[in-house]
Amino acid sequence: MAERNQKINPEFFQSDRNLRFRLFKDKLMFYVTGLCLLLILVPIFGILFEVFINGIIGFTPDVFTKAGGSPLDPNTGLLHAMMGTFYVSVIASFFGIPLGIITGIYLEYYGKGFFSNILRVGIDSMVAIPTIITGIVVFALIVLSMGSFSVLAGGIALAFIMIPIIAKTTEEMIRLVPQLYDEAGYALGLSESQTAFSIVIPLASRGIASGVLLAFARIIGETAPLLFTAFFSQSVPNNILDVSATLTVLIYQYGISPFEAWNRLAWVAALLLMLMNLGVIFITRVIFSENGVRPWTRIAEIIKIAFGGVIGEESAKEE
Amino acid sequence: MVFEDSEPDLKVTSPFAGVVINDYIFKIGVSLIGVGLPLVMLYLYLNTLINSSMNSITTFGIGGILNTDWSVIQGKFGLITFIYGTLVTSAIAILIALPLSVLASVFIYEFVPPEFKSSLRSIIDVLAGIPSVIYGLWGIFILIPFLNSTLYRFINSLSGSEAITVGYNMFTAGLVLAIMIIPILVNIIMEGFDTVPKTLREALTGLGATRWEVSKTVTIGTTKATIFTAVMLGLGRALGETMAVTMVIGNSNVFPNPFYNLFVPGQTISSLIANEFGEASGLQYSILFEAALVLFVVTTFFNIIGIIVLRKLKGATK
Amino acid sequence: MSEIKIDSSVFSEKKSSNKGNIKLQVEDLKAFYGKKEVLHGISADFVENEITAIIGPSGCGKSTFIRTINRLHELTRGAKIEGKIVLDGYDIYDPSANPVLVRRKIGMVFQKPNPFPNMSIYNNVVAGLKLQGHSNGTELDEIVNTTLEKVGLLEEVEEDLHRKKGTDLSGGQQQRLCIARAIAVRPDIILMDEPTASLDPSSTLIIEDLMKDLSKDFTVIAVTHNMQQAARVSDKTMFLFNGDLIEFGATRKLFEKPDNHLTEQYITGRFG
Numbered sequence: 001m002a003e004r005n006q007k008i009n010p011e012f013f014q015s016d017r018n019l020r021f022r023l024f025k026d027k028l029m030f031y032v033t034g035l036c037l038l039l040i041l042v043p044i045f046g047i048l049f050e051v052f053i054n055g056i057i058g059f060t061p062d063v064f065t066k067a068g069g070s071p072l073d074p075n076t077g078l079l080h081a082m083m084g085t086f087y088v089s090v091i092a093s094f095f096g097i098p099l100g101i102i103t104g105i106y107l108e109y110y111g112k113g114f115f116s117n118i119l120r121v122g123i124d125s126m127v128a129i130p131t132i133i134t135g136i137v138v139f140a141l142i143v144l145s146m147g148s149f150s151v152l153a154g155g156i157a158l159a160f161i162m163i164p165i166i167a168k169t170t171e172e173m174i175r176l177v178p179q180l181y182d183e184a185g186y187a188l189g190l191s192e193s194q195t196a197f198s199i200v201i202p203l204a205s206r207g208i209a210s211g212v213l214l215a216f217a218r219i220i221g222e223t224a225p226l227l228f229t230a231f232f233s234q235s236v237p238n239n240i241l242d243v244s245a246t247l248t249v250l251i252y253q254y255g256i257s258p259f260e261a262w263n264r265l266a267w268v269a270a271l272l273l274m275l276m277n278l279g280v281i282f283i284t285r286v287i288f289s290e291n292g293v294r295p296w297t298r299i300a301e302i303i304k305i306a307f308g309g310v311i312g313e314e315s316a317k318e319e
Numbered sequence: 320m321v322f323e324d325s326e327p328d329l330k331v332t333s334p335f336a337g338v339v340i341n342d343y344i345f346k347i348g349v350s351l352i353g354v355g356l357p358l359v360m361l362y363l364y365l366n367t368l369i370n371s372s373m374n375s376i377t378t379f380g381i382g383g384i385l386n387t388d389w390s391v392i393q394g395k396f397g398l399i400t401f402i403y404g405t406l407v408t409s410a411i412a413i414l415i416a417l418p419l420s421v422l423a424s425v426f427i428y429e430f431v432p433p434e435f436k437s438s439l440r441s442i443i444d445v446l447a448g449i450p451s452v453i454y455g456l457w458g459i460f461i462l463i464p465f466l467n468s469t470l471y472r473f474i475n476s477l478s479g480s481e482a483i484t485v486g487y488n489m490f491t492a493g494l495v496l497a498i499m500i501i502p503i504l505v506n507i508i509m510e511g512f513d514t515v516p517k518t519l520r521e522a523l524t525g526l527g528a529t530r531w532e533v534s535k536t537v538t539i540g541t542t543k544a545t546i547f548t549a550v551m552l553g554l555g556r557a558l559g560e561t562m563a564v565t566m567v568i569g570n571s572n573v574f575p576n577p578f579y580n581l582f583v584p585g586q587t588i589s590s591l592i593a594n595e596f597g598e599a600s601g602l603q604y605s606i607l608f609e610a611a612l613v614l615f616v617v618t619t620f621f622n623i624i625g626i627i628v629l630r631k632l633k634g635a636t637k
Numbered sequence: 638m639s640e641i642k643i644d645s646s647v648f649s650e651k652k653s654s655n656k657g658n659i660k661l662q663v664e665d666l667k668a669f670y671g672k673k674e675v676l677h678g679i680s681a682d683f684v685e686n687e688i689t690a691i692i693g694p695s696g697c698g699k700s701t702f703i704r705t706i707n708r709l710h711e712l713t714r715g716a717k718i719e720g721k722i723v724l725d726g727y728d729i730y731d732p733s734a735n736p737v738l739v740r741r742k743i744g745m746v747f748q749k750p751n752p753f754p755n756m757s758i759y760n761n762v763v764a765g766l767k768l769q770g771h772s773n774g775t776e777l778d779e780i781v782n783t784t785l786e787k788v789g790l791l792e793e794v795e796e797d798l799h800r801k802k803g804t805d806l807s808g809g810q811q812q813r814l815c816i817a818r819a820i821a822v823r824p825d826i827i828l829m830d831e832p833t834a835s836l837d838p839s840s841t842l843i844i845e846d847l848m849k850d851l852s853k854d855f856t857v858i859a860v861t862h863n864m865q866q867a868a869r870v871s872d873k874t875m876f877l878f879n880g881d882l883i884e885f886g887a888t889r890k891l892f893e894k895p896d897n898h899l900t901e902q903y904i905t906g907r908f909g
Contacts, residue, residue, distance in 0.1 A: 018770040019737065026529035033426035036419045040505070043498045044446050047457045054460075099356055106353020110346065119354065121626070122361045128552075128622040129364070130559025132589045133611045136596055137367045140608075160360065167357070193345030214448075221450025224561035224589070228596055248452045252562060255456045263460070270453050281448045285441060304506055307447045433714065518751040521709055522815070526765030526822055527741035536764070540755045 048274075055271025058264035063272075068234030068245060071259035078269055080236045084151060084244035085273075087237060088230055089220050091155025096162030096219075097212055103163065104170025104208075109196065111171070126164040127305065134160045135225035143229060149243040154230025158219040165215040169302045173207025174200060207302075210288040214306040217280040221273065223248035247273045364615075372609035375602055384609065387574040391595075396606040398613065400574045404489060404585040405614070408564060409557040411493025411581065412500060413550055419497075420504035421546060425534045427505075428512045440509060447502035455566030458495045463567060466491060471582070482582065487569035489585040495563045500553040507552070511545030512538055544628055551625030559618045561589035570594050588614040660685040660856045661706070661826060666720035668701050668710060668880075675701050678720065679882045681875060683826075688848060688857040690871035690888065692864055694903065698880040699860040703828045706858065707743040708736040724825065741769070744819035745828040749835050750811030752803025752818070758794050761803040761814055765822035784821045788813040788847055809840025816847065820855065827851060829859035833866065845870050864904055868892050876900045 066077030103123075111120065138157040143149055177200050186195060201208070226249050237244035245253075247269045254266035281303070375384075379396065386397035431439060463486035471483040515538055523533045539546070569584025572591070586594075588610045596607050661683040668676040676698045683689055691699045704710040705718050708729065722729050729739045752761045762781045763771070771777060781798065785791040790813045794806070803814050812832060819827055829848070833841040848870050851857055861867050867874050867888065874888040876897075884891060884900045895901045 019735070022529050022532065022768070023735070023737070026531040029531040029534075030426075030430065033422040034430070036422035037426045040419050040423050040498075040501045043462075044443075044449075044502065046461065047449060047453065047498075048446075050457055050461050051453060099352060102349055102352045103356055106349045110350055110353065119357055121623075123357050124626060125619050125622060126357070126360060126364070128555050128559075128618060130561065130589060130611075130614055130618055132559070132561040132592050133364075133368070133615055136592060136608065136611060137364055139596075140367045140371050141363060163356065163360065192342045196345070217448055221448065221452070223450070223452040224593065227593060248450060248562075251452045251456055252566065255452075255459055256566060266456055267460075270456055273450060274453060277448055277450055278445060281445050285445065303444050303447055304503065307503065516751065518747050518749060519753060521712075521745075522747060522751045522818070523753070523764065523768075524709060524712065525707055525740055525745035525747075526768065526818065527737050528765075528768050529737055532768055536768075537753065541753070543755070 051267065051270050051274050054264075054267035055274075058268040059271075063265075063268055067236045068250075071257065071262045074261065076234075076261075076265070078247070078250065078265060078272065080234060081245040081247045081250040081269060082272070083236050084154075084230060084246040085220060085248070087151040087240060087244065088154040088158055088226065088246055089216065091152060091240060092158030092162050092219050093216060095156065095159040096166060096215070099159075100163040100166025100215070101170050101208060101212070103167035105174065105196070105201070107167060107171040108174040109192075123164045123167055126160075127168060130224075131161060131222055132224040132227075135228050138225065139228040146241075148241070149229060149231035150241045151230050151237055151244045152240045154226045154244075154246065155240070157225035157229045158222060161222060161225060162215045162219055165218065165306050166211055168305050169211025169215070170204075170208050172301060172305075173211060174204045176207060177203045206288045210284050211302050211306070213280055213284045214302050217277050217284075218306045220280075221248060221277045223252055227252075368608055368612045368615060372605055372612050374605035375609045376605075378602060379606075384606070389572040391603050394602060396602065398588075398606075398610055400572060401586050401588045401591045401610060402613065402617075403574065403578070404568070405558055405587040405589070405617070407581060407585070408489055408493045408496060408568070408587055409554055411490060412496035412557045413554055415494060415497035416501050416504055416553060417546075417550055420501050420508055420549070421539065424505055424508040424512060425538065427509065428538065429530060429534060440506075443502045443505050447506060449499075450562075451499060451560055452562040452566075454495055454499050454563040458491065458563065458567040462495065463487065463491060466494075474582070485569060485584060487567055487584055488582045489568060489575070490581045492564045492568040492585070492587070493581070495567055496557045496560060499560065499563055500556055503556065504549050504553050507549040508542070508546055511542035511549075514545075515541055544631070548625050548629045551621050551628065555618050555622045555625065558621065559589060559614060561593050565590040565593045658685040659683070660725065661858075662721070662723040663706075664721040664723065666702075666705060666718060666722065668698070668705055668718045669716065670713070671715040675880050676705070676718075677880045679877075681882060681885050683856055683858060684873070685856050686852055686854075687872040688852045688859065688870055689873045689875055690867035691858065691860045691875045691877060692862075692867050692903070693877035693883075695862070697877045699877055700830055702877065703745075703830055703858055703860055706826070706828055707740050707745050709740075709745070711736070741765075741822055742824050743826045743828060744822065744824035745830070746812070746816050746819050746832045748831045750808060750815050752806070752811050752814050754802060754804045756803060757799045758801055758803055758806070758814060759798040762817050762821050764818060769822070780821055784817045787820065787850075788817045789843065790814060790817060807840075809836050809843060812836060812840065812844060813847065816844075816851075820851070824855065826856045826858065829857065831860050831862055834862060841866075864892075876903065878903070 060077075062075055062077040063079075064077060064082070065079060066075055067080040068078075069076040107116065107120065107123075110116070134157050138153055138160065142153040142156055146153070181199055181203055182195055184199070186192075226246050230246055230249065231243045232245045232249050232253055233243045234245070251266045251269045251273065254262035254269070257263065375396065384396060384398045386395075387399045388395040388397045389400060427436060427439060467486045471486060475481055475483055519537050519541065520533050523537050528536065564587050568586060568590055570586055570590060571584035572586055575581070575583045575585060592607050592611060595603065599607055659682045663679055663681045663683075666676055666679045667674055679702065691702060693699050701710060706722060706729075710716050710718060718730065720730075724739075724742060728734065729743075752758075753764060756764065759781055760767075762784055763777050766777060766780065782791060785794065790810060793810060794801070794814075797805075803811065806814060816827075816832075832848075833844050836844065845866060848857055848859065852872075859871070871888045873886065874891045875885040876883045876891065876895075876899075878899055884895060884897045886896075891900065892904055895904065
């Protein structure tokens with residue numbers, strides 16, 4: 001018996017030609033798919049690497065204290081652009097966060113029936129609108145009527161982008177709260193609004209907060225909607241009606257300019273922007289990770305909506 | 320609870336009435352914003368786009384824009400060059416990004432150990448958030464010099480002529496777009512892979528399939544609709560992208576000659592708007608809105624196809 | 638075996654003379670998940686053209702045991718085995734043995750019917766054959782017909798072979814389709830992991846009849862949670878408990894006069 005086990009039947013174990021080819025293909029595809037992963041990771045990490053290196057090389061303390069100026073002036077900084085980004089994102093959040101959340105609550109609580117589905121398609125398509133279009137529409141609406149570029153116009157353009165994203169993510173995140181909590185609220189004799197505000201929305205708050213944070217990360221990285229709204233300038237804005245540079249527009253303007261000093265500052269701005277932007281995403285992911293207290297926060301889902309313009313997904317409410 | 324304060328003022332006597340009024344106020348308030356705001360926003364978008372482009376629509380009609388002549392001075396505003404540029408750069412992006420994303424996802428799914436898998440996926444997720452203007456900056460200072468000294472030099476030496484004279488061209492733009500949409504594609508495709516039942520994989524393995532055959536037939540085979548959706552949405556993103564394209568495409572308003580030469584500077588609708596809107600007035604201003612309207616229709620078209628497929632898919636899996 | 642015989646008569650011709658041959662030997666088989674040993678040295682011989690039922694309480698290692706037989710076990714992360722499994726005299730865990738070929742000789746039917754949702758009924762049946770490079774249409778048609786005939790599905794789906802997906806069928810039909818898919822590649826052994834667990838009683842009876850029928854051509858090893866089923870269909874029964882083989886023998890004997898008191902307790906329903 002022991003001897004029998006040792007012998008190798010060539011017919012049985014050795015592969016026929018077809019199988020040898022299949023196994024070769026199997027092995028080959030291991031390397032091919034691995035190479036593909038490498039090919040997608042190299043540029044992505046290359047970008048991170050280059051931004052860090054070039055950003056650090058160009059960094060001086062002046063960056064935080066000085067506004068812009070002539071490309072020949074060595075003592076210029078990014079203060080004006082940082083203030084501009086601060087203004088536009090605060091204005092956008094001021095309008096965008098509450099309005100977006102309320103719209104999301106509406107969609108989840110009353111958004112049933114034909115009309116609401118039309119509304120939902122409308123919001124979906126606004127999530128996916130090319131942001132340059134938002135920029136020129138707000139230009140026509142605000143800049144033309146007010147007679148000048150302003151950070152207010154920039155902020156409103158960004159709010160236009162923020163609202164549909166927050167509405168979608170809020171709706172999704174409330175929906176993820178299991179039905180049984182609604183029922184628990186009703187069973188306690190709470191009304192619909194009480195159940196909503198004291199039970200369901202607090203349970204969804206992590207998810208909603210993640211949606212808000214990621215929408216914020218998305219808008220601070222936006223350039224196109226600011227090109228013709230907040231526009232560009234070399235001085236620090238004094239109030240919300242001032243025209244101003246922002247980090248993103250500055251990266252664009254300085255990046256395409258022929259001046260080396262400006263190119264250098266563009267990289268520094270890129271580093272600052274990326275630290276803020278990826279920082280917010282990263283923190284959101286860590287604080288509100290799926291393994292956290294509330295298992296029904298789906299960061300990956302929100303990232304898709306906020307950065308991919310990925311829409312139309314509806315997860316079923318858990319029973 | 321916010322509304323509870325108003326209860327006594329309403330002098331409600333029935334023990335049930337207060338609750339009803341709370342809900343009523345809640346419903347009215349939320350509905351006003353929930354219905355009103357999206358409608359107003361949609362109205363503003365459409366009304367502005369259509370009103371502002373009315374001037375050029377009535378002046379040129381359809382024929383006036385369906386040509387390749389663009390000259391602000393001569394008042395010629397053909398949009399074909401830019402529509403072509405938009406479609407071509409997006410097509411290049413998808414053709415590069417799709418196979419890479421699918422195959423890389425297969426590798427992550429099959430071969431990356433679980434302890435690295437989730438962190439790798441989070442990193443790719445997070446990187447989906449890199450602002451597009453940074454892709455543009457990287458394109459100008461890193462990618463184009465790199466391509467000039469490698470791929471483009473190679474092609475030039477092959478063809479024995481200086482076929483590619485500038486790194487700022489439509490192919491470069493497509494490549495940057497590809498790199499930009501890959502994280503989102505991987506995200507969607509991986510999520511599709513997650514839904515493939517383990518038992519299907521085992522069934523094919525049990526029939527004597529190799530690992531790659533299982534990946535091809537089951538993992539990819541059963542998620543084709545998801546992959547299609549990813550393409551549609553990636554396309555939606557690529558078509559509308561402004562900054563990453565504007566910074567590397569070379570911004571030429573001339574139709575490429577011959578049309579299949581993708582290694583020449585070009586222009587997309589978004590990059591046209593970004594470049595010309597600042598100084599535009601009169602008819603030029605109006606035609607840029609018309610171009611935006613065209614872009615809006617095209618991207619919405621692809622997105623709606625994506626949504627429909629996704630909905631169908633979700634319905635089918637339930 | 639380098640090629641699958643394309644012969645519609647194979648199902649009935651094969652070897653009633655082989656009855657009594659030992660087809661598969663399991664020698665001191667230990668299975669692990671990481672460091673945890675879930676099977677503690679199991680040895681058993683399986684006789685050609687017999688049905689062996691594996692019974693035992695949940696978590697006793699039944700599924701792990703049959704998943705080691707076609708080397709599916711090792712695909713789970715951290716899972717490994719020690720010991721030997723010998724098919725027709727050849728160790729399937731021999732370093733030179735290729736799991737792909739092993740699985741071609743040892744088919745499997747799963748607990749839940751799992752036809753490929755992206756394939757028609759026809760393509761589900763020939764999925765394994767196509768992988769092996771069979772592309773001759775008439776031959777494949779032939780195989781589809783005989784195989785579906787064999788599982789009693791032909792009449793029910795003849796019209797819809799290409800039109801319907803495997804997943805469009807009812808649960809019982811799906812499971813018969815999965816059996817057809819497994820036998821279409823002409824394995825020597827068919828493993829079944831609780832094949833009727835998710836089916837209604839009438840579909841269960843059909844599958845049980847089919848199992849008996851299959852044993853004319855194949856060696857069948859089936860895990861079942863249902864002792865009546867084991868008693869109804871199997872020639873031999875194997876009782877596993879906590880990863881140990883407690884008793885293995887002729888079904889009738891095991892159910893009527895078990896040697897081990899644990900077996901007796903289990904089959905009389907005192908635990909499990």
